[in-house]
Amino acid sequence: MNIQELENFIRLALDEDIRSGDITSLACIPEGSRSKAKLLVKEEGVLAGVAFAEMVFKWVDPTIKFEQHLSDGAFIKYGDVAYHVEGNTRDLLKTERLVLNVMQRMSGIATLSARFAAEVEGLPVKILDTRKTTPLNRALEKWAVRLGGCYNYRDGLYDWFMIKDNHIKACGSPLKAIKAVQKYQSLHGLESYGITVEVKNLVECEEVLTCGGVTRIMLDNFDLELLREAVALINKRFETEASGGISLETIRKVAHTGVDFISVGALTHSAGSLDLSLKIQDQLS
Numbered sequence: 001m002n003i004q005e006l007e008n009f010i011r012l013a014l015d016e017d018i019r020s021g022d023i024t025s026l027a028c029i030p031e032g033s034r035s036k037a038k039l040l041v042k043e044e045g046v047l048a049g050v051a052f053a054e055m056v057f058k059w060v061d062p063t064i065k066f067e068q069h070l071s072d073g074a075f076i077k078y079g080d081v082a083y084h085v086e087g088n089t090r091d092l093l094k095t096e097r098l099v100l101n102v103m104q105r106m107s108g109i110a111t112l113s114a115r116f117a118a119e120v121e122g123l124p125v126k127i128l129d130t131r132k133t134t135p136l137n138r139a140l141e142k143w144a145v146r147l148g149g150c151y152n153y154r155d156g157l158y159d160w161f162m163i164k165d166n167h168i169k170a171c172g173s174p175l176k177a178i179k180a181v182q183k184y185q186s187l188h189g190l191e192s193y194g195i196t197v198e199v200k201n202l203v204e205c206e207e208v209l210t211c212g213g214v215t216r217i218m219l220d221n222f223d224l225e226l227l228r229e230a231v232a233l234i235n236k237r238f239e240t241e242a243s244g245g246i247s248l249e250t251i252r253k254v255a256h257t258g259v260d261f262i263s264v265g266a267l268t269h270s271a272g273s274l275d276l277s278l279k280i281q282d283q284l285s
Contacts, residue, residue, distance in 0.1 A: 006052075009136065010059050013098050022094045033089040034284040039103070041080040043275035045111035048072050048144040049103035050082055056099050060091050073110070073147040082276075086284070096278045105137070106144035107274035113148025113267050119248055125255040125262060128153040128241070132265040141268045150267060161185065161195040165220075174204055175211045182213050196241065205230050209237065219259070220244045227257040 039053070050072045057064045064087035070080060085092065116127050127150040133141045142152045154160035163177045171177040174197060181195055194215035199205045208217055219230050221244035231240055241261040242254050254262055 005139070006055065007059060010056055010098070014056075014060070014095070017097055018094050022090065025090045025093045029089050029093070031090070032285065034087065035089040035092055035280045036084060036086040036282040036284060037092050037278055037280045038084050039082040040277045040279050041076045041082060041275075042078055042277055044077045045075075045107055045274045046114045046148050047074045047076045047082055048106035048110035048147045049099075049140075052102055052106070052140065053083070053085075053099045056095050056102075057085055057087065057091075060095050061087050063087070064091070075114075084281070089280070089283070092278075092280065100276060100278055102137075102140060104273035104276050105134075105271075106140055106147075107276065109141055109144035109268055109271040110148035111274055112271040113145045113150040115248060116251060116264060116267065117149035119252045120255045120262075123252070123255045125259060126151045127251070127267075128261050128263040129267045130263055130265040131156065132269040134268075145267050148267075150264075153263060160193055161190075162218075163195070163197040163214075165198055165200065168198075174199070174207050178208070178211050178213060198243075199230075202226065202230060202233065205233060209234065212237075214238055216241050216261070218243050218263070224253055224257060227254065227259065231258040 047070055050068060050070065054066045054068070057066055064085060067084040070076060070082045076082070120127065129142060129145045129150060129152055131154070138155070142155070145152060154162065161181050163174070163181060168174050168177050171180060178195070178197060185191060185193065185195070195213070196216040196218050197208050197214050198218040198220050199208060200220055205217060205219070208214060216239035217234060218241045219227055222230060222242065227242055234240055239261065240259045241263055242257070242259045243263045246254060246262055246264045247266070251262060251264070
């Protein structure tokens with residue numbers, strides 16, 4: 001998501017919430033009122049979305065004063081203050097919910113990602129996210145994954161070839177699917193894009209090894225013993241990726257099988273929201 005796309009997201013999100021106006025604030029807050037507010041941390045975790053919050057406030061009012069105390073990616077605890085913001089009271093109140101919704105969601109994802117990253121500390125493996133994200137929020141959620149210490153896989157269907165079970169079923173075999181992708185890749189000048197192929201068992205794995213021409217073999221829902229066998233069979237000829245049902249309790253055991261990557265949909269689809277609050281501290285005028 002570039003700056004233009006991010007600003008468009010902010011515009012649409014604010015319009016969804018405000019529409020014809022924040023009638024409560026219009027009714028009881030004087031037009032010229034100015035206030036100072038703080039972002040209060042109410043739960044331990046990893047902070048994410050500070051840079052986004054500043055963009056929202058300054059999109060509404062470029063003259064707003066934003067004083068940052070904690071950076072994105074910082075470990076936080078109850079009582080910490082991430083930033084102070086000073087500006088028109090009505091503007092602070094109409095941006096409050098968008099800022100909190102995004103920051104709480106991003107911080108929840110960053111916190112869970114940090115927990116997963118900690119489980120494999122010291123091991124030569126990278127934890128990847130997936131496309132299992134909230135529609136239209138993917139860039140923000142993948143940003144949070146990085147802040148938590150994990151890695152992004154593909155951004156969408158357009159920047160990495162991933163041959164999964166349904167592609168193989170529709171093509172007739174892994175070999176046919178791989179050959180079709182290779183032809184398309186060459187025809188459209190997409191040789192720099194990686195190719196991942198999903199396999200369900202060692203027979204399919206051997207078929208892919210015979211064919212070759214891929215970047216990575218995804219070992220989907222393999223148990224630990226089969227993972228070790230597959231990694232030995234592939235023998236570093238291609239990158240290896242474990243996928244399917246990975247949890248905090250199992251990820252270190254999976255990493256010890258020797259795979260290069262572990263993809264974890266839970267980083268985004270199962271993350272909660274971190275408890276944060278925007279509180280008006282002082283009324284300045």
